[in-house]
Amino acid sequence: MFELNTIIRPNIKSLKPYSSARDEFKGEASVYLDANENAFGSPLSTNYHRYPDPMAYAVKMRLSEIKGVPARNIFLGNGSDEAIDILFRSFCNPGVDNVIIVPPTYGMYEVSANINDVEIKRINLTEEYQLNLEGIAEAIDKNTKLIFICSPNNPTGNSINREDIETLLANFNGIVVVDEAYINFSRQKTFIQELTEYANLVVLQTLSKAWGLAALRVGMAFASEEIIEVFNRVKPPYNINEASQQLALEALQNVEKINNWIKEILKERDTLVLALKSFDFVIDIYPSDANFILVKTADADGIYKYLTEQGIIVRNRNKIKLCEGCLRITVGTFEENQALINSLKKLKND
Incomplete structure (x- = not known):
């Protein structure tokens, strides 16, 4: 049975969070002389001289x-990477605890583990890019605190079998982190709706992908109120700046526009896949639930170098286990995708 108190680091349990000026006074006033801000304003067209809402409540x-989730179940961070780092700092004792990752997967799980001096246990995905549940079960010990699952997965693009993730949630006494950075492009429904079912579930999402706000660095974590309280205790006092809060709020009024973009991206993805299948140096194109495709080629390094010389940049994943020979290609606009295809046609004819 999962018990949150059994996996929180002792120093985090007793941590008294920093109390900022905006934590201590939350109302409206005509004169603010409490936060040592510059009362004269900002040398910009928009004033940013006041500290932002520390909880980004709006x-x-x-x-x-x-x-469809209560605000108390939401954490906002500087990208999902901040939430990932807070998970390590809150629940993993350096040099003692371990986490499980399932390569090939998003690289920041491993980077954050290394930064926080936490052991990594790697249980590779199967050849079909699905969870090796038996291998994960054998790897879990009393010091395993987190399991990271990216779904849809980066760099493979596929969704992880929902039933397998539910099996882990039901049987693991630590936290299962489901990273849904690409969920807006997926046919699989989000795990957010399962928060009331699983106390050990943390779902990560972002405004960087479908919402097109990568430069603002706004990531989300959805979890039980108790886990979110731990996140808020550990985070810096003003972790989401005012410009990002204002622009994110403005963008979030445009749901219909984003939904139309998603449809267009998925349409372009299908067109791109069809075009790439015509090249004899393309060995396989893996099924994708994301805004990118993983393409197995006869010469990933050579094709990558050639495209770079044409001013077209894709991601070379050739050196990653289970992705040998593969390029990861983001779905671009119609014009960008055509530029890619036309360049590959020239390569074919050379």
């Missing part, structure tokens, strides 16, 4: 409307 309320 953004959370709008996300609550869109996602």
